[in-house]
Amino acid sequence: MSPDAFGPAEAEIRKRFYSGRPQARPFVVGLCGAQGSGKSTLAEALQQHFAAEGVRTVVLSLDDLYLPKADRERLAAEVHPLLRTRGVPGTHDVALGLAVIEALGETGTIDLPRFDKSVDDCLPSGTGSVTGPVELVLLEGWCVGAAAEDEGRLIEPVNGLEREDDPDGAWRRYVNQALAGSYQALFARLDMLVLLAAPSFDVVARWRLEQEAALRARLLAAGQDVSGLMDEAGVQRFVAHYERITRHILREMPGRADLTIALTEDRKIQAARWAPD
Numbered sequence: 001m002s003p004d005a006f007g008p009a010e011a012e013i014r015k016r017f018y019s020g021r022p023q024a025r026p027f028v029v030g031l032c033g034a035q036g037s038g039k040s041t042l043a044e045a046l047q048q049h050f051a052a053e054g055v056r057t058v059v060l061s062l063d064d065l066y067l068p069k070a071d072r073e074r075l076a077a078e079v080h081p082l083l084r085t086r087g088v089p090g091t092h093d094v095a096l097g098l099a100v101i102e103a104l105g106e107t108g109t110i111d112l113p114r115f116d117k118s119v120d121d122c123l124p125s126g127t128g129s130v131t132g133p134v135e136l137v138l139l140e141g142w143c144v145g146a147a148a149e150d151e152g153r154l155i156e157p158v159n160g161l162e163r164e165d166d167p168d169g170a171w172r173r174y175v176n177q178a179l180a181g182s183y184q185a186l187f188a189r190l191d192m193l194v195l196l197a198a199p200s201f202d203v204v205a206r207w208r209l210e211q212e213a214a215l216r217a218r219l220l221a222a223g224q225d226v227s228g229l230m231d232e233a234g235v236q237r238f239v240a241h242y243e244r245i246t247r248h249i250l251r252e253m254p255g256r257a258d259l260t261i262a263l264t265e266d267r268k269i270q271a272a273r274w275a276p277d
Helices: 003-019 039-052 069-078 094-103 160-165 170-180 182-187 201-221 232-240 243-255
Strands: 027-033 057-061 108-112 128-132 136-141 192-197 259-263 269-274
Touching: 003 027, 003 039, 003 192, 003 259, 003 269, 027 039, 039 057, 039 136, 057 094, 094 108, 094 136, 094 182, 160 170, 160 232, 170 182, 170 243, 192 243, 201 232, 201 243
Parallel strands: 027 136, 027 192, 057 136, 192 259
Antiparallel strands: 108 128, 259 269
C-alpha cells in the first residue's frame, strides 16, 4: 500500500462515518482494488486507526467468503471447469457475507469466516471471532462494488484463457449473471465505496506475483508447507480469470465510486478523485 492512500481514504471515511452516527447498524465501507493493489494493507491500517479512536472496527475480506473447495469442485463438474478456481463471482458464499454483516450489528460473539489460500480451502468455524456490536465494517476485495457487464460485451474473449477454456462463453455468462444477482444485494449494503485503481491491468500479474512471494516467505519462515502456492505460470493463469472484470472496473467504477485513488505502477498515489456531493 502506498502510505499516501491512507490519508484520503481515512479522511473520507471519517467524514461519512461520523456524519452518519448514531446508527443502529454498522457503517460498511467497500474497498475495491485489483490483486496486489494494497487494499488489504489499507484495510488493516484503517482498522487499527479507527479502533485506536474507540470505534469498534472489523475487516471482512471477500476472500474469506470463498466457497469451500468441495463446493467449487461441484460447480466445476456441474456448470463449468473454470469455476474450480476461486475468485470470480459465483465462487463466494454471498449469503454468508450478508449474514455476517447483519450479525456484526448485534451484541455478542460473532464468528468470522476465514479462508486459507495456502490450502485453497475454508478454515474451520471458530477460527476468528469478534465481539459485537461493531460500528465500522471494512469490506475489502478485488471486485467489491463491481457492476455486471452488458451481455453483448461477453461475446469476444479478452484473453487466451477465455478463448481456449471458455470458447462458447458459458463461464463468463455464469460469472456475469452471478455478479448481476446476489452480489448486488451484498454491495447494496455498502455505505460508501473506495476504489484503488491500478494504472492498467498489465501491472496486476506483477503485483500478484509479489503477493505470492511474500506469502511464500511468511510460510517458509513459519516452517509451513508451500507446495500449494503458485509459480509464475500459475499466477499468470490465475489472474487471467480476473482480467475481464478488472478491466470493466477500471473503465466503469471511477465514475461512481465515492473516492477513487489512482495508483502508479509502484503503488504510489497519482491522484485522488471524490464523487460530487
